Amino acid sequence: MTLAHESRRRPTTVGRMVGLSLVVVAAGQLVSAAVNAVDGDDGTAGLLASAAVVGAAGTAVLVSTRLPDRQLPTATFAAVTWAWLAASLAGALPFLLTGAIGWSHADDALFESVSGFTCTGATILPDIEALPAGLLFFRSTTQWFGGMGLIVLAVAVLPAMKVGGLELIAAEAPGPSADRLTPRIRETAQRLWILYAGITIAVAAAMVIVGESLYDGVTHSMTTVSTGGFSPYNDSIAHFDSLAVEIILVAGMIYCGANFSLHWQAVTGDWRTYWRVSEVRTYVAVLVGGAVVLAAAVGSVRDAAFNITTIVTSTGFATSDFTLWSSGPQLLLLLLMVPAGMTGSTSGGIKLMRAQVVVRAAIREVVRSRHPRALLPLRLGSTTVTEDIVARVIGFVLIYIGMLVAGGLAVTALGATALEGFSGAVSAIGNIGPALGTAGPKGNWLVFPRESRPVLMALMLFGRLEIYPMLLTLIAAVQLRSFKRVVTPLHPRARPRA
C-alpha cells in the first residue's frame, strides 16, 4: 500500500537504479576527496565538486521515484543499462573538474570512466602517475563499484532472466540464485557483497603485510577483486618488482575469476562444491595448461603464470610486456580472451561454461553426422543441458562473435591497423584491458583513433552487461517504445508474468 506522500513519486525501476548508482558514485567521490586531502595533492576541490553535483542529481532522482509494485522482468534490462550509463557519465566528472583531462577531451574522460565501471582496465592516460592520488583512488573505486553491481548481475539477476543460458549455473551449482526476482535479490546481493568486501579486505591486508603501503594495498585490492586491472602506476604491477605481491594478486585474481556462488557455499561450509562443478575443472585446466604452454614458449614460469591469470580472469594487470613475445604465445593469449573466466564472477568474455557448451555441441554434431539417429543429450559434469539452454547459449555466442567482428571491422575502418583493431575489439568486448600491438600492457589506448574510441566504449558496455540488456534497451529506444510496449504479449488477452 502506498503512503499518501509516496504516491507523488514516479514508479520506475530505471529511475530508482539510476538514482542509487549516482548516489553510490558520489559517495566514492567523497571518500576519494578525503584520501586526496590526506595525501595533500591538489584536486580535492574538483573531487568535492563532482561529489556534490553527482550526489545532488542522484538524490533528486531517488526522492522523486519509487519502486513500482509490480515490475515487468524486462524492466530490469533497462534499469541495468541506464544505471551503468549514468554511472559512467558521473565517473567522468572528476577527471574533468580536477583538470586532469581537458574539457576538449571529454570523450577521453568518458572512456576512462567506462573502462572503470565495466571493469575493463584499458586506459587513455599517457602518464598515470601525474594525476592526484585521490583521483587515482577514485579510478580504482569505479572498478570496485562496477564489480559490486556485476556480481549481483552475474549470480542472481541475469540467470533469472535466462540471459545467454546462464540459468545453467543454478542447475550446476544450486545456491544463492533468484527464481523470483524481488524478494530474494536483496538477500542474495547482501550475501555476495559481504563476501566481496571480505575478499577486498583480505587482499589489501595481505599486501600491507608484505610491506606495501595502505594506499597501494587498497587500490590494488579493489581492482583485483573486481578483476578490473587499473593501477595507480604506469608500470602496473611491474612497479613493485616483488614476487610476493605477484603471488598475492594471482591468488586474488584466480579466486575472483571463479563463481561467487560457489565461494559462498564453500565459505558457509560445503567445500566439496568446487569439485562438483565441471566449469571449475575447465577453469583450472585452462589456467594450468595455458601456464605450462606459455612457460615453455616464453621461458619464465613467473611471467607465464601471471599473464595467463590476468588474461583468463580478464583483469589486465601487467608485469612483463607480452607484445614482445613471439606471435604464437600472443595469439594464444588473444584467443583465451574470448572465453575468459567463469560464470558468476566479475570476469568478462563469453565465459567458460558457454564455451564448454558450444564445444560439446559441436562434437555432438560430429558424432551425429556418423550416427544420424543417435540420441545424444548434452552433459556438463552430471547436469544435462536442455536443448533450449543450448539454443540460448549458441544465440548468445553468435551475437557476441558478431559484435566482436563488427566492432573490429569498424575500428579498423576508422583508421586503426588490423592487428590493433581486432585485438582491441576482443579486449574491449571481453573487458580484459590490454590488447596487442601498441595498445599492449605497457602502452595505452591512445593509439586508437579518436573516432574509433566510441566504438570500443560501446563494445565494453555491451560485453559487460552480457549484450542483451543493452541491445534490447537500444532497440526499444530506437523504436521509441517503452519496454512495456516492446514486451506486449503475443495474445491480446494474455498478461505479462510478473
Place this chain on the structure above:
Amino acid sequence: MVTRDGARWRVAAAVADHHRPAPHLVAAAAVSGLAAGAMVPSLVVEVATGGDAAVPLAASAVAMGAFAAVVGRFFRFPDRVPLATRYEVLVVTALASIAATGLPFLLAGTFEGIDDVVVDATAAVSTSAITLLDVEDTSQGLLLWRSTAQWLGGLGVLVLTVHILPSLGVGGLDSGGGVATRSARRLSPRRGGNLTRLGTLYALLTVLAGAGFLATGVDPFDAVAHALTIASTGGFSTREGSFGALGTPTAEWVAIVVMFLAGCSLPLVYRTVRRRQGALLRSYEFGAYVAVVMVGTGLLWVSHPRGLEGVARIREALFTATSAASTTGAWSVAPSTWGEGGQVLLVGLMLVGGMGASLTGGLKVVRVLALLGQTRRELHRQLHDHLVQPVRLGRSTVSDAVLARIVGDVALTMLMIGVGMVLLAAAGAGIVGAGAAAVTSISLGGPVLAPDGPAGHFAVVDGFGRVVMAVLMFLGRTAVLPVLALVVTVSSPMGRMARRHSRRLRAPGTRR
C-alpha cells in the same frame, strides 16, 4: 558392356559378381584412372614444348593407369555403401587425388622435399590458390597438369555435393537428410544421374570460360589453363602475377562472369538453364550472394586503391570482390593494392564463401544466413520466453536439426581456424599473417595479407607450418565433419555412447 538404366549409366559385365567389393580401393583406382586420362593433354603439351618433365608425366600416367586397370579387374564398388564407409571413401579419394597430383612433381624433382610436394598437391586438389611453386620456372606440361588437377578437384566438389553432403544434412541436394532451402529441390523426376547433370554443367562452364578467354585475345595455352582453374574456383595461374599478368582487361570481365556463376548454387543454375525458370533469381540466398559481392565491390572501390582510376578501378574492384567471394583467389592486381583494411575485407569475403552446393569453399552464404536468422530468433526469445518461431530464409524454413548441424559445423571450422592460427604463429608467421593464412586455407581462397607476394604465407612458415596449412585446406575441402567424424567416433566416450544407442536402434523388433 555399358548399359543405361534411366539416367544412370552402368558399366556391367566387366564387373562380375565374383569381383570383391572394396569401396576404398575402387575409389582410389577411379581417381587414379581419371588422373591418368587427364594427364595425357599435359604430356602432349610437354612433349610439344620440349620440356624436361615428359618422362615423369608419362611414367606417372602409365603407373596410375596400370593401377586403375588392375584394381578394376579384381574389385568392384558395392551398390550400397553405409555412411561411415562413404566418409572413408571421401577421405581416401581426397588422399588419392593428392597422390595422383603430386606424383609427376615428385618424379620431376620440382620441389625440394616430399612434404612440399604433398602441400602443393593438396592446394591444387582443394581448389585453393596458395602455392609454393615458382611458375615462371616450371615447364608448360607441369603447369597444365596443375591446372587440370584443380579442375578435377572441382569435380571432387561435385561428388561431395551429390553423395556426401545430403547425409550431412546441409547444402546438398534434396534427400531425406534435410535440405536447408527449398531451392535445392530435385533436379529431375528420376532418381540418380545428378552427378552427370552437374558434371555437364561444370564442363559447359569451363568451355564457356575457355572460349571467352580465347575470344578476348588470351594466348591459347594460358586460356585453357586459366579456364580450368577459374571455372573450378581454384585460382592457380601460369603466370607470376596471377590473372593480371595476362594483360587483357576484357578477359577479366569474362572471368568475373565465370567466377560469379561458379559461386552460384549449381542445382539452381541447372534448373534455371534447363527448365528456363527463374529459380536462381527467386532464391533468397542468391539475393544475399549478390549483395555480398556488391557490397564488397563498393567497399573495395572506396578504399583508395593505389594507382587505379575510373573504369579500371570498378573493374578491378569487381574482379577482386568476385574472386574473394567465390574463393577463387586469382588476382588481377596485387592484393596489397587494397591496403590492410581491404585485405581484411577480402579475407572476410572468402570466409563467407559462395552459395551452398556450389564449387566454392568458405562457410557458404546459406549457413551464414541461417546463423543470422537464429541470432534474431534468440533476441526475440529473450523477450518472449516461450516463443515458437521458425528460422526463415526467404520462403523456406530451416529446421532446428539443420540449424544445430550448421552451428556445429561453423563452430568446428572456427575451432580449426583458432588452433591453426596458433600453430602457424608458432611456426613463424606474424599474428595477422597467421590469422589470414588460417582463414584463407580453410576457406580454400587465395593468398591475402601475405608478407611478400603470393607465396608469402608458405615462404614465412617452416615445414610444420606448411603442413598445418595443407591440413586446413584438406579439412576445408572435405567439409570438416566427415574427417572429424571418422576420427572422433573411434574411441571417444561419445562415440561409445553413440554406438550403444545405434545398436539399440538397430536391434530387431525395436521401434522408435
